[in-house]
Amino acid sequence: MSNSMKYAVALAAAMSLTAVSAEAQSGNINAKATVLAPITIAQGAELDFGNVLPGVNKSVAAASGATAGRFDLTGVTGANVNVSFTLPANLASGANTLPIGSWDGCHNTIANQAGCTGFTPSAGTTSANFVAGALYVYVGGTVSPAGLQPAGLYQANVTLNAAYF
Amino acid sequence: MPRCVTFLLFTACLLARPLAGQTQVSGVRDLSFGIVIAGVPATVAPGDPVKSGQFYLRYVTGGRARVRLTLPATLNRVGGGGTMPISFRNGDAFVLGTAPGSVPSSFNPGGLLNYRFTGSADANIYLGGRVTPAAATASGNYTAPVVLTATFF
Amino acid sequence: MIAPHAIYIDHRTRSTSITLYNPGATSVEIAIASIFAYPVTDSVGQLTLFTPDSLDASMPSAAGWIEAFPKRMLIAPLQRQTVRLLARPPQGLPDGEYWARLVVSAKGGAAPAGEADSDGISIGFNIEIRSILPLTYRKGALKTGLGVSDITSTTAGDSLMVSAKLTRQGTAAYIGTAKGTLLGPDGKAAASFEEPIAVYYEVEPTFALGTAALPAGPYRLRLEFLSERPDISPELLLRAPPLRDSVEVRLP
Numbered sequence: 001m002s003n004s005m006k007y008a009v010a011l012a013a014a015m016s017l018t019a020v021s022a023e024a025q026s027g028n029i030n031a032k033a034t035v036l037a038p039i040t041i042a043q044g045a046e047l048d049f050g051n052v053l054p055g056v057n058k059s060v061a062a063a064s065g066a067t068a069g070r071f072d073l074t075g076v077t078g079a080n081v082n083v084s085f086t087l088p089a090n091l092a093s094g095a096n097t098l099p100i101g102s103w104d105g106c107h108n109t110i111a112n113q114a115g116c117t118g119f120t121p122s123a124g125t126t127s128a129n130f131v132a133g134a135l136y137v138y139v140g141g142t143v144s145p146a147g148l149q150p151a152g153l154y155q156a157n158v159t160l161n162a163a164y165f
Numbered sequence: 166m167p168r169c170v171t172f173l174l175f176t177a178c179l180l181a182r183p184l185a186g187q188t189q190v191s192g193v194r195d196l197s198f199g200i201v202i203a204g205v206p207a208t209v210a211p212g213d214p215v216k217s218g219q220f221y222l223r224y225v226t227g228g229r230a231r232v233r234l235t236l237p238a239t240l241n242r243v244g245g246g247g248t249m250p251i252s253f254r255n256g257d258a259f260v261l262g263t264a265p266g267s268v269p270s271s272f273n274p275g276g277l278l279n280y281r282f283t284g285s286a287d288a289n290i291y292l293g294g295r296v297t298p299a300a301a302t303a304s305g306n307y308t309a310p311v312v313l314t315a316t317f318f
Numbered sequence: 319m320i321a322p323h324a325i326y327i328d329h330r331t332r333s334t335s336i337t338l339y340n341p342g343a344t345s346v347e348i349a350i351a352s353i354f355a356y357p358v359t360d361s362v363g364q365l366t367l368f369t370p371d372s373l374d375a376s377m378p379s380a381a382g383w384i385e386a387f388p389k390r391m392l393i394a395p396l397q398r399q400t401v402r403l404l405a406r407p408p409q410g411l412p413d414g415e416y417w418a419r420l421v422v423s424a425k426g427g428a429a430p431a432g433e434a435d436s437d438g439i440s441i442g443f444n445i446e447i448r449s450i451l452p453l454t455y456r457k458g459a460l461k462t463g464l465g466v467s468d469i470t471s472t473t474a475g476d477s478l479m480v481s482a483k484l485t486r487q488g489t490a491a492y493i494g495t496a497k498g499t500l501l502g503p504d505g506k507a508a509a510s511f512e513e514p515i516a517v518y519y520e521v522e523p524t525f526a527l528g529t530a531a532l533p534a535g536p537y538r539l540r541l542e543f544l545s546e547r548p549d550i551s552p553e554l555l556l557r558a559p560p561l562r563d564s565v566e567v568r569l570p
Contacts, residue, residue, distance in 0.1 A: 036322040037322065037548075037549040038319040038321035038339070039319070039451070040320075040341070041424075041447045042341070042342065049441045051438060051439075053438075053439070071447070076514055076547070076549040078511070078512055079514045080365040080523075082365070091441055125366055127360065127362075127365065145439055152439065153441075154440070157446060158444070158445055159446040159447075159448060160445070160446070161448045161450060162449055162450065163450040164323050164324075164449070164450065164451055165365050165514070
C-alpha cells in the first residue's frame with residue numbers, strides 16, 4: 001500500500017469515528033395555558049337548629065352560634081361584592097308550617113365569627129369587600145314552633161345571591 | 166491522489182455525517198393546557214390527541230438518535246406580571262415510530278432518550294405535563310418554550 | 319368555582335365559554351340565566367347592582383340574546399363543565415358595548431336535616447347559591463376613559479375614607495383599578511389601598527385607608543386610576559391613559 005493510500009485509509013477511519021457524534025438538530029414548541037381567576041361560593045357550614053321542641057323558640061346567633069350557617073366566598077382582593085338572601089318566613093312539613101321568627105347575619109374576611117360585621121339578611125343587599133380575597137358570611141335565625149307543633153322534618157329554600165363587579 | 170483514495174474519502178464523508186435533508190427535527194403541536202382555573206392544577210396526558218405537545222423526527226431506518234428535551238420550570242405571563250409552575254414526570258412523554266405496528270415507548274422527558282428508528286425513518290414524540298397555578302395567579306396567557314435537541318448517529 | 323368571573327364576547331365571534339368546577343364532595347345542579355343590570359354606588363359609596371324594572375331601547379342590554387349551552391347540568395364532585403355562551407344579537411345592531419349579568423345558580427344535594435329523632439321536630443334548608451357575573455358584548459371599535467372629580471376625604475374611626483366621582487367617558491365601560499397612597503411629610507407611603515373598579519356610567523365609590531397608627535398632621539393623598547386588572551386578561555380590557563391626582567389631607 002502506498003503512503004498516500006495508507007494516509008487516506010487512516011483519514012477515512014478517523015472520519016468514520018467522528019460520525020458517532022455526528023449532528024444535532026433542534027425543534028421548538030411552546031407550552032401554554034390561559035389562566036382565569038375564578039370566583040367560588042360554597043356552603044361552609046349548615047345552619048343547624050338541632051333539637052327543636054314544640055312551644056320553645058330556638059335561636060342560633062350568626063355572630064356567635066356554633067351551629068350558624070356559613071357561606072364561603074372568594075373573589076379578587078379588594079373587590080366589592082353584593083350579598084343578598086331570599087329567605088322564607090316559614091318552614092314546611094307537608095301541610096304543616098313552622099314560623100321563622102327572624103334572621104340575622106354577619107360577615108367577616110376571615111373564617112371566624114369574632115369581630116364580624118352584622119347585617120340583616122332579610123333586609124336587602126349587603127355590600128362587602130374581599131379584603132384578602134375571601135369573605136365569610138354567617139347566617140342565623142330564630143324558629144318559633146307552636147305549642148302543638150307536629151313532629152316532622154320541616155324544610156324551606158334559602159337562596160344566596162352574590163353579585164360580582 | 167489516486168482515484169481509489171478520493172473514493173475512500175468520499176465514502177468516509179458519507180458515513181461520517183447524515184446527508185443534508187436526511188435528518189429533521191420539528192415542532193408540530195404546542196403543549197396546550199387550554200383554560201386553567203387559578204388554584205386548580207391541570208394535567209395534559211401525553212396521549213391527549215389535541216392538547217399534548219408533539220415533535221417530529223426523521224433520520225434513516227435503523228439509525229439512532231439521542232433526544233434531550235429542555236423543559237421549562239415555569240410558564241410566563243404574556244405581557245409580564247406573573248409566572249406559573251409547570252412540571253413533568255416520568256411517563257409524561259412517549260416516542261412512537263410511524264411503521265405499522267409501532268408501539269409507543271414512554272420515557273421521562275427530563276432525561277435522555279436513546280431511540281433507534283426501527284421499521285421506519287421517522288417518529289413522533291408526544292409530551293404531556295401539569296401546571297399548578299396558585300390561587301392568586303394573575304389572569305392571562307402564559308407560555309414558555311420547550312426545545313427538543315436530537316443528536317443523530 | 320366559576321371562571322372567568324368577567325365574561326367578554328366579541329361581535330366577530332359571538333361566542334365564548336365559561337368553565338364551572340365542582341370542588342365539593344357532592345354533585346351540584348346548575349342553571350344559567352341572564353339579566354340586565356349594571357353597577358352604581360349606594361349612599362355609602364359601595365358598589366351595588368342596579369336592575370331596571372323594565373327595559374327600554376336606550377338601555378344597552380344583551381340579556382335577551384345571550385344563550386347558554388347547556389342551560390342546566392349536573393356537575394359531579396371534582397368535575398368540570400364547559401358552558402358555551404352564544405350571542406344572537408338583533409340584525410343591524412349598532413356598534414357599541416352591550417351588558418348583561420350572567421346568573422349561575424347552584425343547588426346542592428338533598429336538604430340537610432337536624433338531629434331530632436323521628437318523634438321530634440327537625441329542620442333542613444335547601445340551599446341555592448346564585449353567582450351574578452358581568453357579561454360584556456362588544457361590537458366595533460370602542461373607547462373608554464375616566465373623568466375624576468369631587469375628591470373628598472373624611473376620617474372615620476381609624477380610617478381615612480376617600481371618595482371621588484368617577485364618570486365614564488367614551489363608548490364603553492371603564493374597567494380598571496383604583497390605587498391610593500397616603501404620603502407622610504417625609505414623602506414615604508404611610509397607607510395605601512388598591513381596589514378594582516367598574517364604571518358603567520357614573521359612580522362615587524368610597525375607599526378606606528387604615529390610619530390607626532399614623533400620627534396627626536398633614537399628608538398628601540395620591541390617587542391613581544389604571545385601566546388594568548390582575549383578574550382580567552389584558553387583551554380583554556380597553557385601554558385608557560392612566561389618571562393621577564393628589565390632594566392634601568390632615569389626620570387628626
